[in-house]
Amino acid sequence: MDLSIIIPNFNGKKLLENNLPKVLEAGKDCEIIIVDDASTDGSVEFLKKEFPQIKVLQTSYHPELVYSENSLELFRDSGSSSNKGFSASVNLGVSHAKSDFVFLLNSDCYPEKGSIEKVIKLFEDRNLFAVGFAQKNLEDGKTVIRGRALGKFEKGFFVHSYGSPDKTTTQWVGGGAGVFKKSLWDRLGGMDEIYNPFYWEDIDLSYRALKSGYSIRFVPDAYVVHEQSKGTIRSHYSDSYIKSISYRNQILFVWLNISDPYLLLSHFFYYPYEVIKSWVRLVWYVVSRRKNKIRSSSDLSFIKADIASELKFFLALGKRFQRKKMWKKKDKECFVKN
Template identity: 35%
Template sequence: MKASIIIVNWNGIDLLRITLPTVIAAIKYTGVEHEIIVVDDGSRDESVDLVRNEFPIVKLVSLDQNHGFGEACNIGVKHSRNPIVVLLNNDMIVEEKFLEPLLSVFTEPDIFAVTCQIKKWDKQTVEIGMITAQFKFGFAKVKRNNQIASQEEIPAPTFYASGGASAFSKEKYLTLDGFDELYYPFYWEDMDLSYRAWKRGWRVIYQPQSVVYHKHQGTIGKSYKKNYIKEVYYKNRLLFHWRNITNRWYLTQHLLCLLPHLVGTVLIGKLYYVKGFFRAIKNIGIILERRKREKKFIKRNDTQIFNIN
């Protein structure tokens, strides 16, 4: 089975110099002609020249302006030629043997995505392993298992596949229209995509034997102010719930908890929460339209999804 590895880059020339050679080495290790695509999302540095001149094996898709992570991934998927697409952050080093364990899970027709064990760049600390979730106090609460996986640990269902280190069925990805541009410029688009896949009756799997190493916020942290990052995060957190949660009791909890939460954050001076709320509310019309469109495809309800593990 062949895969297309897609790396979205924005002003990450220094990261690409480190990470891209590890991806090329992993491809060579397999002995299979997999594809590597770098989608440059309107970089202002010399990333395009670096890829074009130093990595001719890589297919370059250069965008004139910044589209945000989700839409740039979607563009990369549309340019890919293989049935499996692997999305990697530009600050992700991969192990030489990372690819085959991912692809080996795509044996059943209902597999939507397979996600890696993500460690930090120190190669000792697990950043994301198995992910579970529960709906509590009006919001989805995600719990990440940060235990290092043993060599015997087998693939298992996980709440969502990280957009920075996961393989996807290209056909199913396109059926869902990929990452939703409402989550521009970053965060929560991967959880949204996986949640919609679970609702369709498909599965998302954690593969502990596929290991990558992540320098968290390698690009985002350099390019945006901290309060803006928090504002976007909260906006997208709200959009996720408004778009996807259909269980009446869950929605009631959410609405009852939302106002006290906003008031409380104002009182302690965290105004980025309120700013995020008003950013989110501007999209309520689109959200309601997409909720209605997705409803007819639901095969698994919210309660079932929050109990998949």
């Protein structure tokens, strides 16, 4: 099969022990690449001993991959300072892939037998960039089917939600359970590392593809099993850190991609409004000594995201200028609302 399976890893030894044999079974004859991002749990040693047939790349051996974070270090959390981030890890893996198609898979996932074949055959469509799998998420002892996404622009920001898993349209193909055409990946420039350490990079890549005139699809009956509650991000980073990164990247997404004048006007009205509102509420909680930890934590996370995104404003503008050369569709043509 002309497919390279790429699995980014950070301290996911236990997940790999459980899932890698299932990946090997489902992806027979596929090239498998694991990109280790400065793990400290013995992941690399385990892989080299137990799975010598698998190609293991280490971001620490690639000094060109620079940890992308702001100088104020507002987001420094429990992750290692030598981490390069999800986008950098995936891009490194794709650059070493020998196949025409790359299957990005999280370490807490494995594909069900026969699902890969269902996805690959769709790439007879030369304009197709990526295909997403349905994800069987194991949550509180129940299996919930997800993977299809919807998107819209609301109150100055691009917001996303889960879509009904019985349709073939989707707003984006997830970077933890999707197959991508490598030639178009290279043409689009891969995942943008401005989003490091994680979140929104796959939404951004899919949106760039849609806006550049390519198509993406979702396959309701091609499954990966996703034990998300045990994943790397939730296991190694605090909720406030994750929320700050998500807010920051949501802001950067608009600056990088949105060109509709009305939507931009909406953004530059609501964005300052949300910043001011967060500051006012946070000060009020402090002065009045009210104990609403959830609300105050959310406000603080948004304030951190505001500062961090502003530090990347000119970098985002430069990237936006380069992206404009490939834009063929209007923003409203790219939204998948139902």
